[in-house]
Amino acid sequence: MANFIDRRLNSKNKSTVNRQRFLRRYKNQIKKSVSDAINQRGVTDIDSGENIIIPKQDLSEPIFHQGDGGIKDRVHPGNDQFSPGDKIPRPPKQQGQGSGQGDASDSGEGDDDFTFSISKEEYLNLLFEDLELPNLEKNQLDKMIEYKTVRSGFCAEGVASNIDIVKSLQGSIARRIAMSASKRKKLKQLEQELLVLSHDKHDHIQQERALRLEIETLKSKIAKVPFIDTFDLRFRNYAKQAVPTSKAVMFCLMDVSGSMDQATKEMAKRFYILLYLFLSRTYKNIDVIYIRHHTQAKEVDEHEFFYSQETGGTIASSALELMNDIICERYNDNQWNIYGAQASDGDNWADDSPRCQTILEQQILPKSRYFSYIEITQRAHQTLWKHYQKVEDSHSNFAMQHIKSVADIYPVFRELFKKNTQSVA
Amino acid sequence: MTNTNDDTAQKTKVTPLDDSPDWTFDLLGQYQQEIARVADFYRLDTYTNQIEVITAEQMMDAYASVGMPIGYSHWTFGKKFIQTEQNYQRGQMGLAYEIVINSSPCISYLMEENTMTMQALVMAHACYGHNSFFKGNYLFKSWTDASSIIDYLLFAKNYIAQCELKYGISDVEATLDACHALMSHGVDRYKRPQKISLDEELKRQSERAEYLQSQVNALWRTVPKKAEQKHEKKNIFPKEPQENLLYFIEKNAPLLKPWQREIVRIVRKISQYFYPQKQTQVMNEGWACFWHYTILNHLYDEGLVTDKFMLEFLHSHTNVVAQPEYNSKYYSGINPYALGFNMFIDLRRICEHPTEEDKEYFPEIAGSNWLDTLHFAMENFKDESFISQYLSPKLMRDFKLFHIHDDSDNNYVEIGAIHNEQGYKKVRHNLANQYNLSNIEVNIQIIDANIDGDRALTLRYTPHNGVELGESKDEVLKHLHYLWHFDVKIVQEMKSGEDKIIASCPQKNKDD
Numbered sequence: 001m002a003n004f005i006d007r008r009l010n011s012k013n014k015s016t017v018n019r020q021r022f023l024r025r026y027k028n029q030i031k032k033s034v035s036d037a038i039n040q041r042g043v044t045d046i047d048s049g050e051n052i053i054i055p056k057q058d059l060s061e062p063i064f065h066q067g068d069g070g071i072k073d074r075v076h077p078g079n080d081q082f083s084p085g086d087k088i089p090r091p092p093k094q095q096g097q098g099s100g101q102g103d104a105s106d107s108g109e110g111d112d113d114f115t116f117s118i119s120k121e122e123y124l125n126l127l128f129e130d131l132e133l134p135n136l137e138k139n140q141l142d143k144m145i146e147y148k149t150v151r152s153g154f155c156a157e158g159v160a161s162n163i164d165i166v167k168s169l170q171g172s173i174a175r176r177i178a179m180s181a182s183k184r185k186k187l188k189q190l191e192q193e194l195l196v197l198s199h200d201k202h203d204h205i206q207q208e209r210a211l212r213l214e215i216e217t218l219k220s221k222i223a224k225v226p227f228i229d230t231f232d233l234r235f236r237n238y239a240k241q242a243v244p245t246s247k248a249v250m251f252c253l254m255d256v257s258g259s260m261d262q263a264t265k266e267m268a269k270r271f272y273i274l275l276y277l278f279l280s281r282t283y284k285n286i287d288v289i290y291i292r293h294h295t296q297a298k299e300v301d302e303h304e305f306f307y308s309q310e311t312g313g314t315i316a317s318s319a320l321e322l323m324n325d326i327i328c329e330r331y332n333d334n335q336w337n338i339y340g341a342q343a344s345d346g347d348n349w350a351d352d353s354p355r356c357q358t359i360l361e362q363q364i365l366p367k368s369r370y371f372s373y374i375e376i377t378q379r380a381h382q383t384l385w386k387h388y389q390k391v392e393d394s395h396s397n398f399a400m401q402h403i404k405s406v407a408d409i410y411p412v413f414r415e416l417f418k419k420n421t422q423s424v425a
Numbered sequence: 426m427t428n429t430n431d432d433t434a435q436k437t438k439v440t441p442l443d444d445s446p447d448w449t450f451d452l453l454g455q456y457q458q459e460i461a462r463v464a465d466f467y468r469l470d471t472y473t474n475q476i477e478v479i480t481a482e483q484m485m486d487a488y489a490s491v492g493m494p495i496g497y498s499h500w501t502f503g504k505k506f507i508q509t510e511q512n513y514q515r516g517q518m519g520l521a522y523e524i525v526i527n528s529s530p531c532i533s534y535l536m537e538e539n540t541m542t543m544q545a546l547v548m549a550h551a552c553y554g555h556n557s558f559f560k561g562n563y564l565f566k567s568w569t570d571a572s573s574i575i576d577y578l579l580f581a582k583n584y585i586a587q588c589e590l591k592y593g594i595s596d597v598e599a600t601l602d603a604c605h606a607l608m609s610h611g612v613d614r615y616k617r618p619q620k621i622s623l624d625e626e627l628k629r630q631s632e633r634a635e636y637l638q639s640q641v642n643a644l645w646r647t648v649p650k651k652a653e654q655k656h657e658k659k660n661i662f663p664k665e666p667q668e669n670l671l672y673f674i675e676k677n678a679p680l681l682k683p684w685q686r687e688i689v690r691i692v693r694k695i696s697q698y699f700y701p702q703k704q705t706q707v708m709n710e711g712w713a714c715f716w717h718y719t720i721l722n723h724l725y726d727e728g729l730v731t732d733k734f735m736l737e738f739l740h741s742h743t744n745v746v747a748q749p750e751y752n753s754k755y756y757s758g759i760n761p762y763a764l765g766f767n768m769f770i771d772l773r774r775i776c777e778h779p780t781e782e783d784k785e786y787f788p789e790i791a792g793s794n795w796l797d798t799l800h801f802a803m804e805n806f807k808d809e810s811f812i813s814q815y816l817s818p819k820l821m822r823d824f825k826l827f828h829i830h831d832d833s834d835n836n837y838v839e840i841g842a843i844h845n846e847q848g849y850k851k852v853r854h855n856l857a858n859q860y861n862l863s864n865i866e867v868n869i870q871i872i873d874a875n876i877d878g879d880r881a882l883t884l885r886y887t888p889h890n891g892v893e894l895g896e897s898k899d900e901v902l903k904h905l906h907y908l909w910h911f912d913v914k915i916v917q918e919m920k921s922g923e924d925k926i927i928a929s930c931p932q933k934n935k936d937d
Contacts, residue, residue, distance in 0.1 A: 002457050002475070002476055003473070003474070003476065003530070004450055004457075004476050004477075005475060005476065005477045006450070008537055010479075015486045015490070018501075018506060019507065021498055021499060021500040021502075021594075021598070022503030022507065024500070024594070025598070059504065061602075062901045063606055063608070063609060064607075064609070064898060065895040065897060066867060067894055067895035068833065069833045069891060069893045070833055070889070071830070071832045071833070071891055072831040073831070074828070075759070075828050075829075075859060076751040076829065077750055077759060078749075078756075079825040079826065079843050080825070082840040082843055084841065084843055084845075085840060086839070087838070087839050087840075089836065090831070091838075117511075
């Protein structure tokens with residue numbers, strides 16, 4: 001006796017709960033691993049999940065088991081050289097499996113750290129958990145609206161090129177049936193009568209003639225019902241639908257003058273990564289433009305952006321000008337959602353700061369969704385900060401924050417976006 | 426191998442079953458029917474089979490839940506799943522062709538990816554081999570109740586899920602962790618346990634919770650009774666050492682909440698359910714391999730399966746029962762499939778074609794009816810006794826078994842015995858011992874709970890052959906302490922004859 005059951009269509013993720021339990025239990029280790037990993041990632045590298053490494057001893061499930069020492073008797077197969085009484089130097093510990101480790105189940109695991117991958121979603125969740133991102137998720141930044149033509153049913157009027165033949169012919173059939181139905185019924189009835197008369201033994205010439213005439217008239221009337229009528233025509237209808245653009249460009253502006261050391265840049269990088277991740281939840285395509293500046297600004301690739309060192313003074317306005325040029329050239333603000341993020345240690349040539357304010361207020365901010373400035377410094381604020389504060393007071397899509405240490409980044413990031421959402425809402 | 430069956434006197438030609446690699450449910454049914462017929466011919470008595478076809482992912486799920494078709498939620502299963510998934514994806518490991526569950530009806534999983542030949546092999550192996558073992562072996566008969574296990578697991582899953590809702594995931598998880606650490610000490614080795622039955626469980630569960638609590642309260646009542654009695658002799662509790670740590674905890678831990686006691690009980694019952702499987706690995710796999718081999722060969726002799734089928738089958742079969750030698754890089758101990766399969770094959774040989782040596786070593790069975798003998802062996806033994814009873818000198822020679830005596834006092838290991846006339850009995854004795862659970866598992870018992878004093882719990886570790894307790898003892902003790910809530914310590918008798926505390930929780934300073 002046997003029953004076959006096809007279980008292949010049953011849910012296969014029976015272990016999902018257990019996997020979540022596992023992640024939950026090792027959240028701290030995993031989080032640490034995630035935040036370590038963020039430094040090694042490229043800003044735009046978010047499609048991959050992450051490999052999580054947990055030291056093995058943290059994961060152990062201890063049980064009582066036999067340890068060292070004492071007398072151990074084991075039997076092995078494949079004797080090729082031994083005779084009873086042979087004495088063999090003890091093989092070094094834990095090497096080679098032939099040296100009589102117990103069959104105890106606890107020795108089954110390797111000595112490596114426990115490494116496994118989490119998916120992109122899990123990675124983002126873990127990352128944003130620190131950020132308390134749910135707050136951010138609820139309040140999306142307002143987005144640029146674009147229109148898209150979509151099909152929306154049929155209508156009776158339209159241009160010839162939009163005629164839908166199938167629908168029109170369906171209408172035609174329906175109309176013809178409807179218009180000729182009563183006549184056909186009559187016709188059928190008359191033909192029946194004619195048939196009855198013609199089978200009659202007696203002649204009914206008069207009647208037959210009248211019937212025939214009537215049949216002829218009916219037939220011609222039915223034939224006159226037009227095959228297609230303007231009434232039948234159906235046109236495909238199109239409507240405009242508002243779709244938010246899924247295109248965004250993110251400008252990363254950073255001061256690379258001598259005063260910015262690598263640690264400061266790492267902090268800025270984290271901030272950029274967070275911003276990118278955040279944007280990537282809302283937009284499908286994101287371009288990232290890296291602009292670094294000292295006294296002159298230059299558009300560079302990611303690696304150069306973070307890892308090359310320049311010396312010299314600082315003129316922040318050069319970067320803003322370059323950003324504005326790039327926007328005019330490549331990123332039409334009607335089609336792109338523009339985000340800017342500037343990081344600096346606050347050093348700027350004093351006379352340049354008012355100019356930064358002007359460029360921002362007049363050129364960049366009107367085109368941008370959002371512009372954030374973070375100042376990473378332990379020292380007192382300088383002129384740039386003061387001028388930017390004026391911008392902040394007058395513009396809702398500008399935000400600035402001061403970061404002192406790595407630990408500040410998450411809260412600051414949250415703060416930046418919170419402020420924005422409040423003013424938008 | 427040619428089969429000498431009485432009914433090979435097949436009159437007409439038989440049309441062989443379709444041997445195309447792709448299986449269909451129709452074909453599965455046909456093969457199943459033929460296999461069932463042959464199994465019946467060999468008197469294999471089985472539970473009704475429930476054969477479930479699953480995908481590779483589902484197989485990994487089944488792996489992760491350690492063979493329980495319905496498991497409660499716990500992070501360790503998630504960890505196992507992640508490990509399995511990774512090993513599988515990296516190609517380090519193939520999935521088992523089948524998993525079979527000791528239940529009635531007996532559930533076996535067939536993997537979708539298997540070819541028709543593999544499905545037939547798996548059906549013969551699991552649905553008739555393992556299944557008849559579950560139904561016939563004395564350990565399974567007396568320790569498990571196949572008809573109620575699924576219900577019980579379902580009850581356990583729901584109960585634990587409810588607890589999580591009521592008391593929070595963290596507390597339930599901590600309790601389960603603690604229980605898992607002591608899981609292999611949740612079995613009465615010598616007492617026959619009650620069978621688990623769902624009806625009873627449900628009926629008695631709430632009753633028991635209250636009753637247990639009242640018992641515990643009575644035990645720990647703090648009002649001093651009679652002062653004089655105390656002076657006369659100290660109350661020893663428990664009266665006799667307790668080897669079933671989980672049982673003792675469930676009944677006597679002073680501060681456990683009723684739901685925690687129930688969880689302790691669930692883990693204990695599941696541990697008990699798996700206890701026979703631990704003790705019969707060689708026999709169980711050997712029996713299943715012997716029967717898939719015998720049944721499929723029988724079908725081949727009848728002309729029901731083709732050469733093509735047999736070649737594929739033999740290829741898989743030889744992989745499964747291969748035994749690498751001790752110096753091979755693939756060697757990881759004795760392969761239970763290989764040992765078990767060869768022992769049953771050899772047992773049949775002893776019955777059918779006994780040599781002089783066999784007659785000397787096995788006077789009772791040499792020349793007896795092989796089917797009777799095999800059934801008797803399957804029903805009445807476990808690995809340890811099976812090996813010490815039936816391992817023949819021929820097989821020891823075939824396997825070239827040798828015994829290593831490793832005394833940590835010496836800086837060398839010694840070859841104790843090899844596969845020769847003087848060594849057969851010693852090798853056999855030592856191999857059998859290797860499968861004796863009481864040698865493998867740690868002997869640790871509760872000797873005192875100090876109910877009149879600080880409620881400290883004392884356990885005694887009795888070393889086997891002078892082997893020390895493994896390093897994880899401190900970690901395990903933390904778990905025990907979580908359940909007991911008061912001081913816990915392990916003592917061991919030293920060579921000088923006095924007891925020494927080898928582990929305690931909370932940890933004491935060495936000076937104390």
